[in-house]
Amino acid sequence: MALLPILCYPNPKLHTVAKPVQAVDARIRTLIADMLETMKEAKGIGLAATQVDVHERLIVIDVSEQHEDPLVLINPKLIWASPDTHVNEEGCLSVPGIYDGVLRHDAVKVEAQDGSGALRLIEADGLLAVCIQHEMDHLMGKVFVEYLSPLKRNRIKTKMIKAQREANA
Numbered sequence: 284m285a286l287l288p289i290l291c292y293p294n295p296k297l298h299t300v301a302k303p304v305q306a307v308d309a310r311i312r313t314l315i316a317d318m319l320e321t322m323k324e325a326k327g328i329g330l331a332a333t334q335v336d337v338h339e340r341l342i343v344i345d346v347s348e349q350h351e352d353p354l355v356l357i358n359p360k361l362i363w364a365s366p367d368t369h370v371n372e373e374g375c376l377s378v379p380g381i382y383d384g385v386l387r388h389d390a391v392k393v394e395a396q397d398g399s400g401a402l403r404l405i406e407a408d409g410l411l412a413v414c415i416q417h418e419m420d421h422l423m424g425k426v427f428v429e430y431l432s433p434l435k436r437n438r439i440k441t442k443m444i445k446a447q448r449e450a451n452a
Contacts, residue, residue: 287321287335291447292378293440298424301333301340304357307400311341315355315398318343323350327376329414331421334377342395342418346410356405359395359419364388371413373427379446381439385430387413 290297304311314337322330322343332341342356370384390408393415397403407415417427428436 284316284320286324287317289321289325289330289334289376290336292375292426292428292443294377296336296338297333297377297421297426299333299338300424301331301338301422304339304341304396307357307396307398311339311357312398314341315343319345319353322376325376328410329418330376331418333421333424340422342415342422344411344414344418346414354405354411355398356393356395356415356418357397357400359393359415359422361391361416361419362394362404363392364416365390365408373413373417375417375427377421377426378428378439378443381428381442383428383431383435385417385427387416391415393419 314332318330318332318335321335328346329342329344332339340358342359344354345352365388367389368386369389370386372382373385374382389412391412393405395403395405420427428439
């Protein structure tokens, strides 16, 4: 297993729309293991392949307390979203240190393949539903800050560019 570099906003690659995974093979299983390790090391609860510069429809999530219950979603499709919504405080491994409110559906149903390629139906609410929606946005090339006002988004962009400059200095 290997730690993968996480793209940081406003990297334009984060706006790439992911293509379907063609086969759940050894390459994808290795990517899943690397993404889970990367997510855990970064103390995250979700990671989309887009965030590690792999533009395929693959998400790993683990909202359990001890990070012992990973969920793998390959080629996820949203098949239902509750009409009820609420604002959740969200953060993102690609936008470190930034948290803000985003309106999300309270519950979702998603059809996806798991790490072995088997098709599954996942019914989620609460934090898991929020995380699934957040990570599926990444697969569509959307970062959570795009839900914020242009003023907030520009402030975050400026802050992230400055932080990246300082890190590279």
